[in-house]
Amino acid sequence: MKWRKFLRTGQNRLLARLEPTLKKIPAVNRRIETQYETLMADLEPTLKPYRDTFATYDRLPVDGRSHDDILSEIQALKKLEEARWRDGFVSGAVYHGQDEHIHFLNQVYALHSQSNPLHADLWPSLAKFEAEIVAMTAHMLGAGQTRPGHGVDEEICGTVSSGGTESILLAMKTYRDWARDKKGITRPEMIVPVTAHAAFDKAAQYFNIKLVRIPVDHNYRADWTAVREAITRNSIVIVGSAPSFPHGAIDPIEEMSTLALKYGVGFHTDACLGGFVLPWAKKLGYAVPPFDFRLPGVTSMSADTHKYGYAAKGTSVVLYRGAELRRYQYFTATDWPGGLYFSPTFAGSRPGALSAACWAAMVSLGEEGYLEATRRVLETAVTIREGIAAMPELRLLGHSLFVHAFTSDELDIYRVLDHMTRQQWSLNGLHHPPCIHLCVTLRHTQPGVAERFLTDLQTAVDAVKSQPQAEGGMAPVYGLAATLPLRGVVGELLKRYLDTLYKV
Numbered sequence: 001m002k003w004r005k006f007l008r009t010g011q012n013r014l015l016a017r018l019e020p021t022l023k024k025i026p027a028v029n030r031r032i033e034t035q036y037e038t039l040m041a042d043l044e045p046t047l048k049p050y051r052d053t054f055a056t057y058d059r060l061p062v063d064g065r066s067h068d069d070i071l072s073e074i075q076a077l078k079k080l081e082e083a084r085w086r087d088g089f090v091s092g093a094v095y096h097g098q099d100e101h102i103h104f105l106n107q108v109y110a111l112h113s114q115s116n117p118l119h120a121d122l123w124p125s126l127a128k129f130e131a132e133i134v135a136m137t138a139h140m141l142g143a144g145q146t147r148p149g150h151g152v153d154e155e156i157c158g159t160v161s162s163g164g165t166e167s168i169l170l171a172m173k174t175y176r177d178w179a180r181d182k183k184g185i186t187r188p189e190m191i192v193p194v195t196a197h198a199a200f201d202k203a204a205q206y207f208n209i210k211l212v213r214i215p216v217d218h219n220y221r222a223d224w225t226a227v228r229e230a231i232t233r234n235s236i237v238i239v240g241s242a243p244s245f246p247h248g249a250i251d252p253i254e255e256m257s258t259l260a261l262k263y264g265v266g267f268h269t270d271a272c273l274g275g276f277v278l279p280w281a282k283k284l285g286y287a288v289p290p291f292d293f294r295l296p297g298v299t300s301m302s303a304d305t306h307k308y309g310y311a312a313k314g315t316s317v318v319l320y321r322g323a324e325l326r327r328y329q330y331f332t333a334t335d336w337p338g339g340l341y342f343s344p345t346f347a348g349s350r351p352g353a354l355s356a357a358c359w360a361a362m363v364s365l366g367e368e369g370y371l372e373a374t375r376r377v378l379e380t381a382v383t384i385r386e387g388i389a390a391m392p393e394l395r396l397l398g399h400s401l402f403v404h405a406f407t408s409d410e411l412d413i414y415r416v417l418d419h420m421t422r423q424q425w426s427l428n429g430l431h432h433p434p435c436i437h438l439c440v441t442l443r444h445t446q447p448g449v450a451e452r453f454l455t456d457l458q459t460a461v462d463a464v465k466s467q468p469q470a471e472g473g474m475a476p477v478y479g480l481a482a483t484l485p486l487r488g489v490v491g492e493l494l495k496r497y498l499d500t501l502y503k504v
């Protein structure tokens with residue numbers, strides 16, 4: 001058995017290394033090309049379902065259409081797409097989604113749809129909203145409460161960004177520039193658990209930072225002992241997730257950030273997912289290890305207001321320990337003919353309406369609102385977790401509060417995923433190892449939703465058990481994409497998928 005596994009991985013490595021050469025052989029290239037085209041042709045109708053039913057534009061209409069006409073068309077599209085997320089068939093994606101809350105956010109958005117924080121002179125209200133979003137988030141995440149006896153408790157500050165990815169990209173750029181200025185590091189390295197969000201890979205690519213990956217333990221938490229070995233003179237930042245997107249596992253932030261402090265390296269807690277859950281979970285008595293600015297080694301954090309902060313999509317918060325660090329995020333241009341130019345984040349002009357709606361979401365919920373929302377989400381998550389645990393064919397991965405990843409040792413888990421999709425569910429398919437997850441939101445706390453999930457999951461498991469042969473669906477594609485040694489082929493397929501999205 002071990003031999004076969006060895007041979008297989010040996011073969012995979014060999015194939016992966018031969019990939020560039022293989023692609024240069026015309027016959028091989030042609031075969032792959034045909035495969036790409038068949039696969040994309042199969043996929044295209046599901047990505048472009050409206051071609052036959054709605055007008056399509058590949059140029060401007062000569063005469064503009066009436067508002068009523070356009071509104072009714074957009075309403076028709078909305079109706080087709082709304083039920084799945086509203087009725088709780090979707091993992092993550094829409095975190096609140098209650099009618100009254102949405103209506104309220106829409107009203108605030110409408111009041112500010114013309115505003116732009118780039119013009120602070122025209123809309124000082126936006127600077128107020130954003131400063132308060134940052135301050136409220138910082139307070140929730142331990143600002144001013146760093147454990148005593150660990151030097152100065154510098155002010156926790158930050159900025160509003162467009163989402164978790166931007167918050168992470170900004171923080172990584174900040175560490176790169178900080179380390180170059182303060183330590184003369186010109187070949188920066190970031191130490192990142194394999195389970196950290198892909199946005200860290202994106203940061204490494206965009207900003208030319210070497211990514212040093214840390215493995216996870218049997219509970220899918222970062223192996224902090226590997227962090228020590230990974231630290232070099234070029235290390236700029238260590239990353240931990242609270243919790244991680246794939247398995248909902250909270251990394252050992254205390255141990256990792258203590259090492260960061262000891263070696264004078266930055267530490268970023270990615271609380272994009274958990275930032276607006278864990279503080280309340282702790283108050284509710286759930287076991288939540290320290291993860292925020294109470295730990296003296298934590299020097300930055302990301303927390304998504306557009307997830308469990310229950311704001312509209314398009315806002316997140318990035319926080320820093322000390323205003324000096326935040327400075328490395330800012331951009332200034334002093335000699336541009338367009339005048340003195342400066343901006344805190346990547347964008348120039350930004351939607352002020354989203355910051356206004358985010359502020360409104362936060363102050364309308366208040367501590368009591370977040371506490372109650374968290375109580376409901378976590379109670380539902382316990383029901384779902386216990387239901388999955390009771391199915392002998394399935395195995396939960398690690399310990400999670402509200403993102404439950406599970407696999408099967410006897411069934412193809414991707415076929416279970418296919419059967420869930422056929423019952424309207426939209427769950428996340430993950431790999432390394434193959435598993436699927438459900439990120440529990442307020443949508444799942446509606447009466448009967450958790451029970452329906454478990455019933456449908458049992459049906460899916462039974463169906464896969466009773467049909468040993470695969471029957472189409474995405475399972476073979478997932479299986480192949482997860483194990484194919486030719487990662488270039490998989491990457492190319494993803495790029496073609498994106499090309500397809502932009503086809504009219």
Ligand SMILES: *Cc1c(COP(=O)(O)O)cnc(C)c1O
Binds near residue numbers: 163197243244270304
């Ligand atoms: C969602 C998420 C991100 C990225 O956030 P986006 O808002 O999708 O850009 C980063 N980290 C974790 C843990 C997340 O769950």
